[in-house]
Amino acid sequence: xxxxxxxxxxxxxxxxxxxxxxxxxxxxxxxxxxxxxxxxxxxxxxxxxxxxxxxxxxxxxxxxxxxxxxxxxxxxxxxxxxxxxxxxxxxxxxxxxxxxxxxxxxxxxxxxxxxxxxxxxxxxxxxxxxxxxxxxxxxxxxxxxxxxxxxxxxxxxxxxxxxxxxxxxxxxxxxxxxxxxxxxxxxxxxxxxxxxxxxxxxxxxxxxxxxxxxxxxxxxxxxxxxxxxxxxxxxxxxxxxxxxxxxxxxxxxxxxxxxxxxxxxxxxxxxxxxx
Numbered sequence: 001x002x003x004x005x006x007x008x009x010x011x012x013x014x015x016x017x018x019x020x021x022x023x024x025x026x027x028x029x030x031x032x033x034x035x036x037x038x039x040x041x042x043x044x045x046x047x048x049x050x051x052x053x054x055x056x057x058x059x060x061x062x063x064x065x066x067x068x069x070x071x072x073x074x075x076x077x078x079x080x081x082x083x084x085x086x087x088x089x090x091x092x093x094x095x096x097x098x099x100x101x102x103x104x105x106x107x108x109x110x111x112x113x114x115x116x117x118x119x120x121x122x123x124x125x126x127x128x129x130x131x132x133x134x135x136x137x138x139x140x141x142x143x144x145x146x147x148x149x150x151x152x153x154x155x156x157x158x159x160x161x162x163x164x165x166x167x168x169x170x171x172x173x174x175x176x177x178x179x180x181x182x183x184x185x186x187x188x189x190x191x192x193x194x195x196x197x198x199x200x201x202x203x204x205x206x207x208x209x210x211x212x213x214x215x216x217x218x219x220x221x222x223x224x225x226x227x228x229x230x231x232x233x234x235x236x237x238x239x240x241x242x243x244x245x246x247x248x249x250x251x252x253x254x255x256x257x258x259x260x261x262x263x264x265x266x267x268x269x270x271x272x273x274x275x
Contacts, residue, residue: 016083020076035076042069070106077103086271148238155234163198163227170194170220174213182209198224 019027045065048054055062077099081087090096171191178184183206184193196203197220208214251266251273265272 013083016079020080020083038069038072042066042073045069066106070103073099074103089269144239148235148241151238151241152234156231159230159234166223167191167194167198170198170216174208174216177213177216178208178210182213183207194220197221198227200224200228 018025019031021028042065045062048058049062049066080090080096080099084090091100168191171189171194172187173190174193175184175187175190178190184190189206193206197217200221208217251269251271263273
């Protein structure tokens with residue numbers, strides 16, 4: 001059976017595809033830079049809108065900015081759908097869902113007027129912060145980082161299991177040493193203290209008072225510094241094993257990037273990458 005091609009063969013759809021999905025052309029790079037700036041500015045606008053003093057003084061400007069960015073991202077989303085041969089597949093993909101989620105709240109606010117819905121609207125407006133996920137589209141190293149995290153996931157799970165066992169033992173020991181009179185009212189409370197201490201956060205809401213308890217706390221603090229380096233080393237090793245690929249072609253069906261230089265089909269969904 002002949003494969004459906006992900007990239008349009010000719011005409012304006014192919015031109016739009018190259019500009020939007022390909023990052024190795026001057027127009028594609030300019031498009032990515034412009035969109036990154038728009039995403040950052042829109043997220044800043046959302047954050048400022050949550051500050052009461054700023055919203056009171058510049059609410060109108062923030063409202064205009066919100067609709068301006070919404071129209072930009074809506075146009076981008078529609079063009080992405082039209083310039084691929086498999087628009088439904090893109091719409092169901094992770095990035096397609098993020099693109100849609102980044103514009104829907106603003107439109108929904110139109111249909112929910114009235115004071116009784118103000119709280120609902122505010123919740124929907126917070127969803128606009130998901131626009132920051134659109135930045136993953138334009139960070140080539142993100143694919144390498146995701147692959148490294150996936151490859152090291154089992155090792156990290158084993159590490160987390162070991163840490164969990166350690167904090168249970170340390171928390172229980174601290175409960176026995178200090179007791180309720182020094183704030184360690186239960187084993188879960190002791191485990192909470194062990195987690196805070198082992199991660200070198202140190203809230204200071206409870207602390208050991210006896211000499212033995214302070215000695216145990218000092219050992220846990222020193223152990224915490226050594227433990228922090230473990231997951232960093234695991235991920236670093238996997239990152240060093242990742243191949244440095246130069247091909248920046250993007251699959252129009254699933255948005256997968258960083259294919260092998262001699263690849264003809266997408267390594268994720270199997271769509272053709274050739275023009």
